[in-house]
Amino acid sequence: MHVIIIGAGQVGYQLAAQLTAEKHDVSIIEKDETRFRHVSGRLDCLILNNDGASLAVLEEAGIAAAHVLVAVTESDEQNMIICGIAASRYANLIKIARVHNEDYVLLKISGNKEMRRMIHEEKKFLGIDHFIHPDVEAARVVLRTIEHGAMGDVLSFSHSEFELNSVDVKKGSVMDGLSLMDWRKKHSGESLVTLIERDGKSILPSGGTKIQRNDRVYILCSSDECEKVFQLAGRMEKPIRSVGIVGASKIGRLIADGLGFHDETKKTNLLTETAQSFFSFFKSFIQKSRRHITFIEQDYEMCKTLSAEYPDALVLNEDITDENFVAEEQIGGLDLIVTATGHQEMNIISCLYLKSKGVKHAIAVVSGSGYASIARRLGIDVVVPAVSVVVDAILSRIKGESIKGIHTVGDGSIGIYEITLTAEAPLAGKPVFNFRLPEGGLVMLVKREGFSFIPRGDYVFKSGDNIIIIAKNTQIKEIEQYFGVKI
Numbered sequence: 445m446h447v448i449i450i451g452a453g454q455v456g457y458q459l460a461a462q463l464t465a466e467k468h469d470v471s472i473i474e475k476d477e478t479r480f481r482h483v484s485g486r487l488d489c490l491i492l493n494n495d496g497a498s499l500a501v502l503e504e505a506g507i508a509a510a511h512v513l514v515a516v517t518e519s520d521e522q523n524m525i526i527c528g529i530a531a532s533r534y535a536n537l538i539k540i541a542r543v544h545n546e547d548y549v550l551l552k553i554s555g556n557k558e559m560r561r562m563i564h565e566e567k568k569f570l571g572i573d574h575f576i577h578p579d580v581e582a583a584r585v586v587l588r589t590i591e592h593g594a595m596g597d598v599l600s601f602s603h604s605e606f607e608l609n610s611v612d613v614k615k616g617s618v619m620d621g622l623s624l625m626d627w628r629k630k631h632s633g634e635s636l637v638t639l640i641e642r643d644g645k646s647i648l649p650s651g652g653t654k655i656q657r658n659d660r661v662y663i664l665c666s667s668d669e670c671e672k673v674f675q676l677a678g679r680m681e682k683p684i685r686s687v688g689i690v691g692a693s694k695i696g697r698l699i700a701d702g703l704g705f706h707d708e709t710k711k712t713n714l715l716t717e718t719a720q721s722f723f724s725f726f727k728s729f730i731q732k733s734r735r736h737i738t739f740i741e742q743d744y745e746m747c748k749t750l751s752a753e754y755p756d757a758l759v760l761n762e763d764i765t766d767e768n769f770v771a772e773e774q775i776g777g778l779d780l781i782v783t784a785t786g787h788q789e790m791n792i793i794s795c796l797y798l799k800s801k802g803v804k805h806a807i808a809v810v811s812g813s814g815y816a817s818i819a820r821r822l823g824i825d826v827v828v829p830a831v832s833v834v835v836d837a838i839l840s841r842i843k844g845e846s847i848k849g850i851h852t853v854g855d856g857s858i859g860i861y862e863i864t865l866t867a868e869a870p871l872a873g874k875p876v877f878n879f880r881l882p883e884g885g886l887v888m889l890v891k892r893e894g895f896s897f898i899p900r901g902d903y904v905f906k907s908g909d910n911i912i913i914i915a916k917n918t919q920i921k922e923i924e925q926y927f928g929v930k931i
Contacts, residue, residue: 445469446510447842450496450526451517452476452483454811454831455542455578459514459838464489466920471505475517496526499533512538512842520545524570531571538842540574542834546694574841581837582830583698586782586807589826590687590703592670594780594805595679596660597826599851599860601912604896605666606889608638608853608860612825614678615657625651630676635665636898638888638914639854644817646854648884648916660820662853664888664898684779684805685736690764690794691785692741692750695809695830699782700737700754738778740764764794776802784809795824817855832856859917860888867907869928877901879926885915 445468449456452474460483463470470489473496474480480493494501496515507513513530515523523541530539592598596610613619618630624637639662640647640655647653655661663673674680687703689696738758739750747761762769764783770776781803783791788810795806807826810816816829832852839850851860865872871879876887876899890899891910905911915923923929 445512445842446471446506447512447514448473448502448505448507448510450513450515450523452479452491453516453518455516455834455838456514457483457487458812458831459516459835460487460489462835462839462917465917469506471510473501473505497522497529499529502526502530507534507537510534510537512540514540514542514838514842516542516838524572527572528570535571538573539571540576540838540841541572542576542578542838544578544694546577546580576834576837576841578830578834579694579698581833582695582809582828583702585828585833586695586699586784586809586826587702589807589828590684590699590780590782593674593682593684594807594825595674597662597853599853601862601889601891601896603894604889604891605668606664606896606898607667607670608662608664608888609670609673610641610660610662611674611677611679613655613657613659613661617657617678618676619655619659619661619678620657622655623651624649624653624655631669631672633665633669633672634898635663635669635673636888638662638664638886639858641820641854644821644855646858648858648886648914650884682779682804686738686778686780687736688738688740688775688778688781688798688803690740690781690783690791692739692743692746693784693786696739696782696784697750697753699784700739700757703737738775740775765790765797770798770801778803780805780807782807782809788815792819792822792824795819796822799823853914857917859915859920861913861915861923863911863913863923863927863929865905865907865909865911866928869905869907869926871905871926872907874905875901876903876905881915881919881922883916883919885913885919885923888912888914 447463447468448471449460450473452472456472460470460472464487472483472489472491473494475495477493480491484491490505492501492505507530515526517523520543523543527539527541530537588598588600592609596612599608622630627637637649640649641660665673689699738760740760740762741747741750742763744761747759750759760773775798781795781798783794785791791808791810795808799806805825808819808824809828809830810819812829812831816827819827836851853860879887887899889912890897913923
Protein backbone atom coordinates (compact mmCIF):
# COMPACT_ATOMS: atom_id res chain seq x y z
CA MET A 445 0.00 0.00 0.00
CA HIS A 446 1.29 3.47 -0.90
CA VAL A 447 0.38 6.21 1.58
CA ILE A 448 1.12 9.93 1.23
CA ILE A 449 1.27 11.85 4.53
CA ILE A 450 1.10 15.66 4.55
CA GLY A 451 2.64 16.99 7.75
CA ALA A 452 5.44 15.41 9.77
CA GLY A 453 4.37 16.46 13.25
CA GLN A 454 3.84 13.91 16.02
CA VAL A 455 0.90 12.20 14.31
CA GLY A 456 2.45 12.25 10.85
CA TYR A 457 5.77 10.96 12.13
CA GLN A 458 4.28 8.14 14.23
CA LEU A 459 1.93 7.12 11.43
CA ALA A 460 4.82 7.03 8.94
CA ALA A 461 7.04 5.10 11.36
CA GLN A 462 4.40 2.44 11.88
CA LEU A 463 3.59 2.10 8.18
CA THR A 464 7.26 1.86 7.14
CA ALA A 465 7.85 -0.74 9.87
CA GLU A 466 5.07 -2.74 8.23
CA LYS A 467 6.91 -2.41 4.87
CA HIS A 468 4.38 -0.09 3.25
CA ASP A 469 5.45 2.52 0.70
CA VAL A 470 5.26 5.94 2.37
CA SER A 471 5.84 9.48 1.09
CA ILE A 472 5.90 12.49 3.43
CA ILE A 473 5.50 16.14 2.48
CA GLU A 474 6.60 18.64 5.14
CA LYS A 475 6.78 22.38 4.51
CA ASP A 476 8.75 23.34 7.64
CA GLU A 477 12.49 22.92 7.01
CA THR A 478 13.41 22.21 10.64
CA ARG A 479 10.82 19.47 10.95
CA PHE A 480 11.82 18.14 7.52
CA ARG A 481 15.45 17.76 8.65
CA HIS A 482 14.33 16.11 11.87
CA VAL A 483 12.43 13.30 10.15
CA SER A 484 14.76 12.91 7.17
CA GLY A 485 17.37 10.98 9.12
CA ARG A 486 14.87 8.89 11.05
CA LEU A 487 12.47 7.43 8.49
CA ASP A 488 13.19 5.17 5.55
CA CYS A 489 10.84 6.74 3.02
CA LEU A 490 10.53 9.57 0.50
CA ILE A 491 10.40 12.94 2.29
CA LEU A 492 9.80 16.19 0.42
CA ASN A 493 10.43 19.64 1.87
CA ASN A 494 7.56 21.40 0.12
CA ASP A 495 3.95 22.58 0.33
CA GLY A 496 1.42 19.74 0.15
CA ALA A 497 -1.29 22.09 -1.17
CA SER A 498 0.14 21.76 -4.66
CA LEU A 499 -0.91 19.18 -7.21
CA ALA A 500 2.59 19.20 -8.72
CA VAL A 501 4.13 18.38 -5.33
CA LEU A 502 1.54 15.67 -4.69
CA GLU A 503 2.39 14.13 -8.05
CA GLU A 504 6.09 14.29 -7.22
CA ALA A 505 5.25 12.32 -4.06
CA GLY A 506 3.61 9.63 -6.23
CA ILE A 507 -0.08 10.38 -5.80
CA ALA A 508 -0.91 8.76 -9.15
CA ALA A 509 0.02 5.35 -7.70
CA ALA A 510 -1.04 6.05 -4.10
CA HIS A 511 -3.90 4.36 -2.29
CA VAL A 512 -4.33 6.80 0.63
CA LEU A 513 -3.64 10.47 1.35
CA VAL A 514 -3.57 11.62 4.98
CA ALA A 515 -3.46 15.37 5.69
CA VAL A 516 -2.31 16.06 9.26
CA THR A 517 -0.81 19.55 9.11
CA GLU A 518 -1.48 21.98 11.96
CA SER A 519 -4.17 23.76 9.91
CA ASP A 520 -7.67 22.29 9.53
CA GLU A 521 -8.30 24.39 6.44
CA GLN A 522 -5.00 23.34 4.88
CA ASN A 523 -5.83 19.69 5.45
CA MET A 524 -9.23 20.08 3.82
CA ILE A 525 -7.82 22.04 0.87
CA ILE A 526 -5.15 19.39 0.26
CA CYS A 527 -7.79 16.65 0.23
CA GLY A 528 -9.93 18.74 -2.13
CA ILE A 529 -7.01 19.27 -4.52
CA ALA A 530 -6.28 15.54 -4.51
CA ALA A 531 -9.96 14.73 -5.08
CA SER A 532 -10.10 16.99 -8.15
CA ARG A 533 -7.93 14.56 -10.12
CA TYR A 534 -7.69 11.36 -8.07
CA ALA A 535 -11.25 10.63 -6.98
CA ASN A 536 -10.62 6.98 -6.07
CA LEU A 537 -7.86 7.85 -3.60
CA ILE A 538 -8.87 7.49 0.08
CA LYS A 539 -8.55 10.97 1.59
CA ILE A 540 -8.35 11.59 5.35
CA ALA A 541 -8.20 15.01 7.03
CA ARG A 542 -7.42 15.68 10.67
CA VAL A 543 -9.49 18.57 12.00
CA HIS A 544 -9.67 20.18 15.43
CA ASN A 545 -12.70 22.40 14.74
CA GLU A 546 -15.85 20.48 15.65
CA ASP A 547 -17.84 22.52 13.10
CA TYR A 548 -16.21 20.53 10.29
CA VAL A 549 -17.11 17.25 11.95
CA LEU A 550 -20.70 18.42 12.26
CA LEU A 551 -20.84 18.91 8.50
CA LYS A 552 -20.54 15.13 8.29
CA ILE A 553 -22.93 14.24 11.09
CA SER A 554 -25.56 16.88 11.72
CA GLY A 555 -25.66 19.75 9.22
CA ASN A 556 -28.79 21.34 7.80
CA LYS A 557 -31.20 19.46 5.52
CA GLU A 558 -29.50 20.57 2.32
CA MET A 559 -26.07 19.59 3.67
CA ARG A 560 -27.37 16.19 4.80
CA ARG A 561 -28.94 15.65 1.38
CA MET A 562 -25.67 16.50 -0.34
CA ILE A 563 -23.67 14.20 1.92
CA HIS A 564 -26.21 11.39 1.43
CA GLU A 565 -25.99 11.71 -2.35
CA GLU A 566 -22.25 12.40 -2.71
CA LYS A 567 -21.12 10.26 0.25
CA LYS A 568 -18.35 12.81 0.87
CA PHE A 569 -17.81 16.44 1.77
CA LEU A 570 -15.16 18.29 -0.26
CA GLY A 571 -13.96 14.91 -1.49
CA ILE A 572 -12.90 13.88 2.03
CA ASP A 573 -13.61 10.26 2.93
CA HIS A 574 -12.88 10.54 6.66
CA PHE A 575 -12.54 13.34 9.20
CA ILE A 576 -10.40 12.55 12.24
CA HIS A 577 -11.11 14.72 15.29
CA PRO A 578 -8.29 14.20 17.86
CA ASP A 579 -10.27 15.45 20.85
CA VAL A 580 -13.26 13.25 20.05
CA GLU A 581 -11.04 10.17 19.68
CA ALA A 582 -9.28 10.86 23.01
CA ALA A 583 -12.57 11.57 24.81
CA ARG A 584 -13.98 8.27 23.55
CA VAL A 585 -11.15 6.42 25.27
CA VAL A 586 -11.55 8.35 28.54
CA LEU A 587 -15.31 7.75 28.69
CA ARG A 588 -14.88 4.06 27.99
CA THR A 589 -12.50 3.70 30.93
CA ILE A 590 -14.77 5.73 33.23
CA GLU A 591 -17.63 3.42 32.34
CA HIS A 592 -15.55 0.57 33.76
CA GLY A 593 -14.49 2.31 36.94
CA ALA A 594 -11.21 3.78 35.63
CA MET A 595 -9.35 0.67 36.80
CA GLY A 596 -7.16 0.52 33.70
CA ASP A 597 -7.21 0.64 29.93
CA VAL A 598 -10.33 -0.75 28.25
CA LEU A 599 -10.70 -1.83 24.64
CA SER A 600 -14.18 -2.66 23.39
CA PHE A 601 -15.05 -4.52 20.19
CA SER A 602 -18.08 -3.65 18.09
CA HIS A 603 -21.13 -5.88 18.47
CA SER A 604 -19.46 -8.01 21.16
CA GLU A 605 -19.92 -8.37 24.91
CA PHE A 606 -16.21 -9.09 25.26
CA GLU A 607 -13.73 -6.40 26.28
CA LEU A 608 -10.00 -6.21 26.84
CA ASN A 609 -9.43 -4.81 30.32
CA SER A 610 -6.11 -4.02 31.97
CA VAL A 611 -5.57 -4.17 35.71
CA ASP A 612 -2.55 -3.72 37.99
CA VAL A 613 -1.77 -6.76 40.14
CA LYS A 614 -1.59 -6.01 43.85
CA LYS A 615 0.83 -7.65 46.26
CA GLY A 616 -0.72 -10.70 47.93
CA SER A 617 -3.63 -10.93 45.49
CA VAL A 618 -4.72 -14.18 43.86
CA MET A 619 -2.89 -13.20 40.66
CA ASP A 620 0.38 -12.46 42.46
CA GLY A 621 2.63 -15.42 41.51
CA LEU A 622 -0.11 -17.21 39.55
CA SER A 623 1.02 -19.36 36.60
CA LEU A 624 -1.19 -19.02 33.55
CA MET A 625 -1.51 -22.82 33.47
CA ASP A 626 -3.53 -22.42 36.69
CA TRP A 627 -5.60 -19.47 35.49
CA ARG A 628 -8.78 -21.47 34.89
CA LYS A 629 -8.59 -22.91 38.40
CA LYS A 630 -9.03 -19.38 39.72
CA HIS A 631 -11.43 -18.02 37.13
CA SER A 632 -14.02 -20.37 35.68
CA GLY A 633 -15.61 -17.81 33.36
CA GLU A 634 -14.65 -17.44 29.73
CA SER A 635 -11.52 -15.28 29.76
CA LEU A 636 -8.00 -15.06 28.39
CA VAL A 637 -4.81 -13.40 29.65
CA THR A 638 -3.45 -11.82 26.49
CA LEU A 639 -0.67 -9.41 27.49
CA ILE A 640 1.51 -8.51 30.46
CA GLU A 641 3.30 -5.20 30.96
CA ARG A 642 6.33 -5.56 33.23
CA ASP A 643 9.04 -2.97 33.88
CA GLY A 644 8.03 -0.99 30.82
CA LYS A 645 8.11 -3.98 28.46
CA SER A 646 5.25 -5.87 26.84
CA ILE A 647 5.12 -9.66 27.11
CA LEU A 648 2.90 -11.99 25.10
CA PRO A 649 2.52 -14.75 27.70
CA SER A 650 2.57 -18.53 27.32
CA GLY A 651 1.17 -21.22 29.63
CA GLY A 652 4.34 -21.22 31.72
CA THR A 653 4.33 -17.45 32.32
CA LYS A 654 3.88 -16.36 35.94
CA ILE A 655 2.07 -13.16 36.82
CA GLN A 656 3.92 -10.94 39.30
CA ARG A 657 2.90 -8.16 41.64
CA ASN A 658 2.88 -4.72 39.96
CA ASP A 659 2.34 -6.32 36.54
CA ARG A 660 -0.29 -4.70 34.37
CA VAL A 661 -2.28 -7.60 32.95
CA TYR A 662 -4.60 -7.35 29.94
CA ILE A 663 -7.48 -9.82 30.23
CA LEU A 664 -10.13 -10.55 27.64
CA CYS A 665 -13.50 -11.32 29.22
CA SER A 666 -17.16 -10.50 28.96
CA SER A 667 -18.35 -7.30 30.61
CA ASP A 668 -20.18 -9.39 33.23
CA GLU A 669 -16.89 -10.98 34.32
CA CYS A 670 -14.87 -7.75 34.71
CA GLU A 671 -15.50 -7.29 38.41
CA LYS A 672 -14.45 -10.89 39.20
CA VAL A 673 -11.22 -10.41 37.26
CA PHE A 674 -10.47 -7.16 39.10
CA GLN A 675 -10.98 -8.92 42.43
CA LEU A 676 -8.42 -11.59 41.48
CA ALA A 677 -5.90 -8.79 40.90
CA GLY A 678 -6.68 -7.26 44.30
CA ARG A 679 -8.76 -4.39 42.95
CA MET A 680 -12.39 -3.72 43.85
CA GLU A 681 -14.55 -1.95 41.29
CA LYS A 682 -16.55 0.81 42.96
CA PRO A 683 -19.04 3.25 41.45
CA ILE A 684 -17.59 6.62 40.51
CA ARG A 685 -19.78 9.32 41.98
CA SER A 686 -17.50 12.36 41.87
CA VAL A 687 -15.34 13.34 38.90
CA GLY A 688 -12.88 16.21 38.67
CA ILE A 689 -11.81 17.51 35.27
CA VAL A 690 -8.68 19.64 35.24
CA GLY A 691 -8.64 21.98 32.25
CA ALA A 692 -11.47 23.30 30.09
CA SER A 693 -9.95 21.91 26.92
CA LYS A 694 -12.17 20.44 24.21
CA ILE A 695 -11.34 16.98 25.54
CA GLY A 696 -12.42 17.94 29.05
CA ARG A 697 -15.69 19.42 27.84
CA LEU A 698 -16.43 16.45 25.60
CA ILE A 699 -15.94 14.18 28.60
CA ALA A 700 -18.40 16.26 30.61
CA ASP A 701 -20.85 16.12 27.69
CA GLY A 702 -20.44 12.34 27.47
CA LEU A 703 -21.28 12.09 31.16
CA GLY A 704 -24.50 14.01 30.52
CA PHE A 705 -23.65 17.28 32.23
CA HIS A 706 -24.29 19.78 29.47
CA ASP A 707 -27.27 22.12 29.74
CA GLU A 708 -29.65 20.50 27.23
CA THR A 709 -31.55 23.78 26.78
CA LYS A 710 -28.56 25.37 25.05
CA LYS A 711 -28.98 24.00 21.55
CA THR A 712 -26.46 26.31 19.89
CA ASN A 713 -23.41 24.62 21.34
CA LEU A 714 -21.83 22.58 18.57
CA LEU A 715 -19.59 20.74 20.99
CA THR A 716 -22.69 19.29 22.63
CA GLU A 717 -24.06 18.12 19.28
CA THR A 718 -20.74 16.48 18.49
CA ALA A 719 -20.72 14.70 21.83
CA GLN A 720 -24.30 13.53 21.46
CA SER A 721 -23.58 12.10 18.03
CA PHE A 722 -20.38 10.37 19.01
CA PHE A 723 -21.12 9.30 22.57
CA SER A 724 -24.73 8.19 22.36
CA PHE A 725 -23.58 4.57 22.67
CA PHE A 726 -22.03 5.10 26.10
CA LYS A 727 -23.96 3.72 29.04
CA SER A 728 -24.21 5.89 32.14
CA PHE A 729 -22.18 4.26 34.87
CA ILE A 730 -24.29 5.81 37.62
CA GLN A 731 -27.46 7.90 37.82
CA LYS A 732 -26.72 11.55 37.02
CA SER A 733 -28.57 12.63 40.16
CA ARG A 734 -26.09 10.63 42.24
CA ARG A 735 -22.85 11.85 40.68
CA HIS A 736 -21.04 15.15 40.77
CA ILE A 737 -18.61 16.82 38.42
CA THR A 738 -16.05 19.50 39.25
CA PHE A 739 -14.17 21.63 36.72
CA ILE A 740 -10.83 23.09 37.82
CA GLU A 741 -9.65 25.84 35.48
CA GLN A 742 -7.22 28.75 35.93
CA ASP A 743 -8.69 31.05 33.27
CA TYR A 744 -11.44 33.23 34.78
CA GLU A 745 -13.27 33.94 31.50
CA MET A 746 -13.35 30.26 30.65
CA CYS A 747 -14.78 29.53 34.10
CA LYS A 748 -17.68 31.88 33.38
CA THR A 749 -18.34 30.04 30.13
CA LEU A 750 -18.21 26.67 31.90
CA SER A 751 -20.65 27.85 34.58
CA ALA A 752 -23.16 28.79 31.88
CA GLU A 753 -22.73 25.60 29.88
CA TYR A 754 -22.65 23.22 32.86
CA PRO A 755 -25.04 24.65 35.48
CA ASP A 756 -25.07 21.39 37.47
CA ALA A 757 -21.28 21.26 37.75
CA LEU A 758 -19.04 22.92 40.32
CA VAL A 759 -16.61 25.24 38.51
CA LEU A 760 -13.50 26.29 40.45
CA ASN A 761 -11.26 29.08 39.20
CA GLU A 762 -8.10 27.71 40.80
CA ASP A 763 -4.59 26.35 40.23
CA ILE A 764 -4.59 22.58 40.72
CA THR A 765 -1.01 22.69 42.05
CA ASP A 766 -1.98 24.96 44.97
CA GLU A 767 -1.84 22.82 48.14
CA ASN A 768 -4.12 25.16 50.09
CA PHE A 769 -6.78 24.97 47.40
CA VAL A 770 -6.67 21.16 47.31
CA ALA A 771 -7.11 21.00 51.06
CA GLU A 772 -9.80 23.69 51.32
CA GLU A 773 -11.99 22.30 48.53
CA GLN A 774 -11.48 18.69 49.65
CA ILE A 775 -10.33 17.71 46.18
CA GLY A 776 -8.68 14.66 47.71
CA GLY A 777 -12.13 13.20 48.28
CA LEU A 778 -12.89 12.83 44.56
CA ASP A 779 -13.41 9.34 43.16
CA LEU A 780 -11.69 10.27 39.91
CA ILE A 781 -9.54 13.05 38.50
CA VAL A 782 -9.08 13.55 34.74
CA THR A 783 -6.25 15.88 33.75
CA ALA A 784 -6.86 17.16 30.23
CA THR A 785 -4.88 20.39 29.97
CA GLY A 786 -2.67 21.11 26.99
CA HIS A 787 0.46 20.41 29.06
CA GLN A 788 1.17 16.69 29.39
CA GLU A 789 3.84 17.06 32.08
CA MET A 790 1.36 19.01 34.21
CA ASN A 791 -1.28 16.35 33.56
CA ILE A 792 1.02 13.63 34.87
CA ILE A 793 2.27 15.58 37.89
CA SER A 794 -1.25 16.69 38.83
CA CYS A 795 -2.52 13.10 38.75
CA LEU A 796 0.33 11.88 40.94
CA TYR A 797 -0.08 14.75 43.38
CA LEU A 798 -3.85 14.32 43.72
CA LYS A 799 -3.55 10.55 44.15
CA SER A 800 -1.12 11.23 47.00
CA LYS A 801 -3.82 13.44 48.54
CA GLY A 802 -6.47 10.72 48.43
CA VAL A 803 -8.07 10.81 44.97
CA LYS A 804 -8.95 7.17 44.25
CA HIS A 805 -8.40 7.01 40.47
CA ALA A 806 -6.59 9.19 37.95
CA ILE A 807 -6.66 9.53 34.17
CA ALA A 808 -3.99 11.60 32.42
CA VAL A 809 -4.11 12.69 28.79
CA VAL A 810 -0.61 12.84 27.27
CA SER A 811 0.75 13.16 23.75
CA GLY A 812 2.70 10.01 22.89
CA SER A 813 3.24 6.44 24.04
CA GLY A 814 6.62 7.29 25.61
CA TYR A 815 5.04 9.55 28.21
CA ALA A 816 2.23 7.05 28.63
CA SER A 817 4.63 4.26 29.54
CA ILE A 818 6.39 6.42 32.13
CA ALA A 819 3.13 7.66 33.64
CA ARG A 820 1.78 4.12 34.04
CA ARG A 821 4.95 3.02 35.82
CA LEU A 822 4.57 5.97 38.19
CA GLY A 823 1.16 4.67 39.25
CA ILE A 824 -1.42 6.56 37.19
CA ASP A 825 -4.40 4.27 36.60
CA VAL A 826 -5.16 5.20 33.00
CA VAL A 827 -3.00 7.12 30.55
CA VAL A 828 -4.45 8.20 27.21
CA PRO A 829 -1.73 8.83 24.58
CA ALA A 830 -3.60 11.21 22.28
CA VAL A 831 -1.20 10.83 19.34
CA SER A 832 -1.40 7.03 19.41
CA VAL A 833 -5.20 7.19 19.64
CA VAL A 834 -5.33 9.36 16.50
CA VAL A 835 -2.87 7.13 14.64
CA ASP A 836 -4.98 4.07 15.48
CA ALA A 837 -8.10 5.88 14.25
CA ILE A 838 -6.38 6.68 10.94
CA LEU A 839 -5.01 3.17 10.50
CA SER A 840 -8.45 1.67 11.12
CA ARG A 841 -9.81 3.69 8.20
CA ILE A 842 -7.16 2.90 5.60
CA LYS A 843 -6.63 -0.83 5.89
CA GLY A 844 -9.32 -2.03 3.51
CA GLU A 845 -12.70 -3.72 3.93
CA SER A 846 -11.27 -6.87 5.55
CA ILE A 847 -9.52 -4.89 8.30
CA LYS A 848 -12.15 -3.65 10.76
CA GLY A 849 -9.85 -2.14 13.34
CA ILE A 850 -6.27 -1.72 14.53
CA HIS A 851 -5.30 -0.87 18.10
CA THR A 852 -1.90 -0.32 19.69
CA VAL A 853 -1.45 -1.59 23.26
CA GLY A 854 1.32 -2.05 25.79
CA ASP A 855 4.59 -0.29 25.00
CA GLY A 856 3.51 0.32 21.40
CA SER A 857 5.13 -2.85 20.04
CA ILE A 858 1.90 -4.89 20.27
CA GLY A 859 -1.05 -4.59 17.92
CA ILE A 860 -4.60 -5.89 18.01
CA TYR A 861 -6.08 -6.54 14.58
CA GLU A 862 -9.74 -7.10 13.69
CA ILE A 863 -9.92 -9.07 10.44
CA THR A 864 -12.89 -10.37 8.48
CA LEU A 865 -12.07 -13.79 7.03
CA THR A 866 -12.83 -14.30 3.34
CA ALA A 867 -13.46 -17.61 1.56
CA GLU A 868 -10.12 -17.21 -0.24
CA ALA A 869 -8.10 -16.84 2.98
CA PRO A 870 -5.48 -19.63 3.45
CA LEU A 871 -6.86 -20.37 6.95
CA ALA A 872 -10.50 -20.71 5.84
CA GLY A 873 -11.72 -24.20 6.72
CA LYS A 874 -8.67 -24.95 8.90
CA PRO A 875 -8.45 -25.31 12.71
CA VAL A 876 -7.00 -22.61 14.93
CA PHE A 877 -3.95 -24.71 15.89
CA ASN A 878 -2.75 -24.19 12.28
CA PHE A 879 -2.23 -20.52 13.21
CA ARG A 880 1.23 -20.34 14.79
CA LEU A 881 3.28 -17.19 15.23
CA PRO A 882 6.82 -17.71 16.55
CA GLU A 883 6.69 -14.75 18.95
CA GLY A 884 3.47 -15.68 20.73
CA GLY A 885 0.70 -13.99 18.79
CA LEU A 886 -2.72 -15.59 19.11
CA VAL A 887 -6.35 -15.45 18.06
CA MET A 888 -8.13 -13.83 21.01
CA LEU A 889 -11.73 -13.70 19.89
CA VAL A 890 -14.07 -14.76 17.12
CA LYS A 891 -17.34 -13.04 16.22
CA ARG A 892 -19.62 -15.27 14.16
CA GLU A 893 -23.27 -14.68 13.24
CA GLY A 894 -23.86 -12.34 16.15
CA PHE A 895 -22.05 -14.44 18.77
CA SER A 896 -18.58 -13.90 20.25
CA PHE A 897 -16.36 -16.56 21.80
CA ILE A 898 -12.75 -17.31 22.70
CA PRO A 899 -11.70 -20.09 20.30
CA ARG A 900 -10.09 -23.36 21.38
CA GLY A 901 -7.47 -25.30 19.42
CA ASP A 902 -9.99 -27.34 17.42
CA TYR A 903 -12.04 -24.32 16.33
CA VAL A 904 -12.30 -24.19 12.50
CA PHE A 905 -12.08 -20.82 10.72
CA LYS A 906 -15.04 -20.01 8.46
CA SER A 907 -15.61 -17.38 5.80
CA GLY A 908 -17.27 -14.31 7.28
CA ASP A 909 -15.77 -14.78 10.76
CA ASN A 910 -14.55 -11.58 12.39
CA ILE A 911 -11.20 -12.59 13.92
CA ILE A 912 -9.40 -10.54 16.58
CA ILE A 913 -5.67 -11.20 16.87
CA ILE A 914 -3.00 -9.90 19.24
CA ALA A 915 0.57 -9.97 17.95
CA LYS A 916 3.81 -8.03 17.76
CA ASN A 917 3.89 -5.39 15.06
CA THR A 918 6.84 -7.20 13.46
CA GLN A 919 4.60 -10.20 12.69
CA ILE A 920 2.25 -8.41 10.31
CA LYS A 921 3.60 -10.08 7.17
CA GLU A 922 3.00 -13.52 8.69
CA ILE A 923 -0.56 -12.55 9.65
CA GLU A 924 -1.16 -11.33 6.10
CA GLN A 925 -0.01 -14.70 4.72
CA TYR A 926 -2.32 -16.63 7.03
CA PHE A 927 -5.39 -14.51 6.40
CA GLY A 928 -4.80 -13.33 2.84
CA VAL A 929 -5.16 -9.62 3.68
CA LYS A 930 -3.02 -6.52 3.53
CA ILE A 931 -2.61 -4.83 6.91
